[in-house]
Amino acid sequence: MASSLQLSKRMHFSLLSFLLSNTNANYNRTFSTVIPSPVIPLFNCRRRKKLRRKLSSPRVKPIATCTPRPFPALDALVHRDSLFRFISRTRCFLSRQPHHLLSLPAAGKLHRELGFSRGRKPSRFASRHPLLLRIIHHPPPYGPLHLSFTPLMESLLSEEQSVFNSTATQRITAVRKLLMISSRHRIPLAKLHHCRHVLGLPYDFRDRVHNYPDFFRVTVDPDGRHVLELVDWDPALAISSLERDFIENEHRVCRTFKFSIPHVKALGLDDDDERKMTSLTTLPLISPYTDGSDLKPWTVEAEKYRVGVVHEFLSLTVEKRAYIHHIVEFKEELGLTRHTYDMLLKQPRAFYLAGTEMNWAVFLRDAYTEDGALLEKDPLVLFEEKLRRYALMKEGEEEVVGNDARADTG
Numbered sequence: 001m002a003s004s005l006q007l008s009k010r011m012h013f014s015l016l017s018f019l020l021s022n023t024n025a026n027y028n029r030t031f032s033t034v035i036p037s038p039v040i041p042l043f044n045c046r047r048r049k050k051l052r053r054k055l056s057s058p059r060v061k062p063i064a065t066c067t068p069r070p071f072p073a074l075d076a077l078v079h080r081d082s083l084f085r086f087i088s089r090t091r092c093f094l095s096r097q098p099h100h101l102l103s104l105p106a107a108g109k110l111h112r113e114l115g116f117s118r119g120r121k122p123s124r125f126a127s128r129h130p131l132l133l134r135i136i137h138h139p140p141p142y143g144p145l146h147l148s149f150t151p152l153m154e155s156l157l158s159e160e161q162s163v164f165n166s167t168a169t170q171r172i173t174a175v176r177k178l179l180m181i182s183s184r185h186r187i188p189l190a191k192l193h194h195c196r197h198v199l200g201l202p203y204d205f206r207d208r209v210h211n212y213p214d215f216f217r218v219t220v221d222p223d224g225r226h227v228l229e230l231v232d233w234d235p236a237l238a239i240s241s242l243e244r245d246f247i248e249n250e251h252r253v254c255r256t257f258k259f260s261i262p263h264v265k266a267l268g269l270d271d272d273d274e275r276k277m278t279s280l281t282t283l284p285l286i287s288p289y290t291d292g293s294d295l296k297p298w299t300v301e302a303e304k305y306r307v308g309v310v311h312e313f314l315s316l317t318v319e320k321r322a323y324i325h326h327i328v329e330f331k332e333e334l335g336l337t338r339h340t341y342d343m344l345l346k347q348p349r350a351f352y353l354a355g356t357e358m359n360w361a362v363f364l365r366d367a368y369t370e371d372g373a374l375l376e377k378d379p380l381v382l383f384e385e386k387l388r389r390y391a392l393m394k395e396g397e398e399e400v401v402g403n404d405a406r407a408d409t410g
Contacts, residue, residue: 058357064345071352073372074363077321078355080388086125087132087391088197089115094149095157096203104135104145122147129391132156156387163379164202170378171200174316176215176230177237181288181312182333185230189218191333192228195326200318200380238289241315242308245366256350256366257285257307259300288312292335303343309334310343311350311364318378320367324360 093113094100107114107122116125123145126133132153136146149157164171175192178199179185189206196205209216209228217229246253285308286292286301292309295302310327313334314320327340337343344351344362352363367375374381 061357063353063355063357063360071354071363071365071372073370074352074368075354077363077372078361084388084391085115087115087129087387089113090122090126090133090147091153091157091387092203094147100149100154102147104147107147130395131390131393132387152390156390160383161202163383167200167379168208171202171205172212172215173237174199175201175228176234178313178316178330179216179228179230180233180238181309182330183293183335185233186219186227187330187333188221189226189228191329195322195329198317198319198322198326200378238287240288240308240312242285242311243287257304257347258349259304285311297337306334306336306340306343307347307350310336310340310362314351314362314364315367318380320364320374321361323355324362327362 093110094102102110104123111118111120111122114122114125116122123135126135126147130150132150134148134150136148137144179187189209192199192201193206196203202208206226209218213231215231217231219227219229221227242253242256286295286305288305288309288311290305292302292305295305313327313330314322324341327334327336330336331340341353344353350365352365353360354363355361369375
């Protein structure tokens with residue numbers, strides 16, 4: 001009896017080890033593809049419930065789309081963001097610390113701020129990017145081990161600041177246009193700070209806005225929030241990206257969006273009604289720079305206006321894409337509803353949804369090639385690509401890359 005019990009425990013342990021090894025080897029796939037369905041009944045009831053919950057968890061379940069065909073290149077961009085989450089968040093958090101130093105015991109408690117898995121050691125994640133992060137010994141009383149930047153990373157941070165300074169005019173124009181499409185032409189500064197990476201804004205943007213009194217005004221709400229308001233309306237900026245594309249290619253813009261109205265085949269409409277229905281379904285969207293508060297809710301006109309607002313917001317971002325929590329951040333200012341997902345789902349030729357149900361991104365399809373590359377790359381996008389290349393390198397590889405670059409220039 002004892003031997004059979006030990007044998008069953010040994011088989012259970014071997015089965016669990018097999019599952020864990022498959023999970024580690026297939027981390028980029030969903031959990032449902034790792035565990036075969038006949039294995040689940042071998043576990044007890046509590047473990048079966050836990051596995052079923054994880055299989056249907058919004059954290060790993062892909063977002064549903066009605067796209068005629070998938071776009072693997074854009075799906076890979078969302079997966080790439082998760083791979084570089086640690087280095088991107090650590091760069092932002094550590095650059096604000098005195099002398100760019102953070103003790104390892106303190107870093108272990110900041111898993112959310114630094115972007116690593118809870119319960120893991122930050123030194124393990126830092127060792128994956130030896131050209132950018134390092135563990136150094138620091139004299140007391142700060143503690144023996146600290147997380148710090150390498151000299152290469154310090155130079156990259158200086159380069160990033162120069163990119164911010166050179167693109168300040170474009171960023172200010174983007175914020176002005178965002179204020180022009182927002183309700184009452186005002187946005188809390190905290191929301192802009194939260195979405196600064198999507199819009200390409202520097203960390204000290206809240207201080208830089210005071211250098212542009214002709215464009216912005218900072219006020220304080222009764223609840224104590226600092227709000228950025230638009231000072232002057234510029235008619236030259238009140239032109240959406242769709243309107244510019246409409247001038248170049250009217251047929252493509254008209255076919256980009258679809259607003260179907262269910263009806264029977266024969267309606268018996270007169271010419272005016274037929275023309276009105278055609279305008280609702282085929283003509284370009286309502287300009288997002290018009291006042292949409294007068295539109296009746298849950299009508300085709302109101303939906304066209306909201307779709308145009310989302311399209312213009314994405315066109316103002318650096319990478320022509322944004323995660324849903326960035327869009328929801330401006331829900332009140334952009335006049336969006338809780339049916340934003342259903343609204344975007346009906347426009348597969350204009351938007352592409354990628355990611356999981358808990359965290360999904362919206363892409364502008366026309367801004368990307370079939371290989372997932374941006375048609376027009378902002379200087380910040382080029383800098384991020386350079387930073388990711390260094391993040392994947394090991395020690396010594398940057399010298400080879402530098403020698404090759406000097407040889408090409410020579």
